[in-house]
Amino acid sequence: MKNINLNNVKFETTAVKPEQYPYGNIPEVAFVGRSNVGKSSMINALLNRKDLAKVGAVPGKTRVINFFNVDNKLYFVDLPGYGYANVSKKEQQSWKYMIETYLYTRKQLKLIIMIVDIRHLPTENDKIMHVWLKESNIPYIIAATKADKISKSQINKNISDIKEVLELNGEISVIPVSSKTKQGKDELWKLIKLNIFRSEKD
Numbered sequence: 001m002k003n004i005n006l007n008n009v010k011f012e013t014t015a016v017k018p019e020q021y022p023y024g025n026i027p028e029v030a031f032v033g034r035s036n037v038g039k040s041s042m043i044n045a046l047l048n049r050k051d052l053a054k055v056g057a058v059p060g061k062t063r064v065i066n067f068f069n070v071d072n073k074l075y076f077v078d079l080p081g082y083g084y085a086n087v088s089k090k091e092q093q094s095w096k097y098m099i100e101t102y103l104y105t106r107k108q109l110k111l112i113i114m115i116v117d118i119r120h121l122p123t124e125n126d127k128i129m130h131v132w133l134k135e136s137n138i139p140y141i142i143a144a145t146k147a148d149k150i151s152k153s154q155i156n157k158n159i160s161d162i163k164e165v166l167e168l169n170g171e172i173s174v175i176p177v178s179s180k181t182k183q184g185k186d187e188l189w190k191l192i193k194l195n196i197f198r199s200e201k202d
């Protein structure tokens, strides 16, 4: 398995349209999920950094796509969160267009990590996102974050409720994670490497 040097991580660029995406063939892992669910925090946790990706005090403010260069071997892509109600219809449309353009057209996109909140049942937008993921040919993982906010005994029940709402069959698992305690971090990394480098021998 390819080794990744987490001391060699940096912010690469911000994009709102394809001409601004990074050039080259480095594979990309995109993080999707509703606004404020914990996408940026999860990127920071995976990269052992406190504030590489901006953790939002104001939900819905991140309406750009941020690319983080991980040891020149992959990019982590922080997509704007969906489902933030407090914006105009027009803004919602342009935001939707930006995310869809990336997801539909980006050849380098090799894995999507969908983040949901372990405390809550998936929202309508989560369901729509998941149906899209299922129908795309892009591999994806579902991580239920903020696991530190519920008791250990609640975790399994909430995970099975989330699976039920998303109508998951056995193939897709939902991994409990926490950016705060780093629960699930090693498992996520394992799955990222497996998906990104599976065709390579090293």
Ligand SMILES: Nc1nc2c(ncn2[C@@H]2O[C@H](COP(=O)(O)OP(=O)(O)O)[C@@H](O)[C@H]2O)c(=O)[nH]1
Pocket: 033, 034, 035, 036, 037, 038, 039, 040, 041, 042, 054, 055, 056, 057, 059, 060, 081, 145, 146, 147, 148, 149, 177, 178, 179, 180, 181
């Ligand atoms: N307790 C706890 N709080 C979290 C966790 N992940 C994110 N948060 C908090 O949730 C809020 C939104 O996080 P952020 O990463 O900005 O969400 P994003 O909008 O999806 O990028 C912030 O106040 C974070 O500190 C977690 O695993 N545990």
Ligand SMILES: [Mg+2]
Pocket: 039, 040, 041, 054, 055, 056, 062, 078
């Ligand atoms: Mg964010």
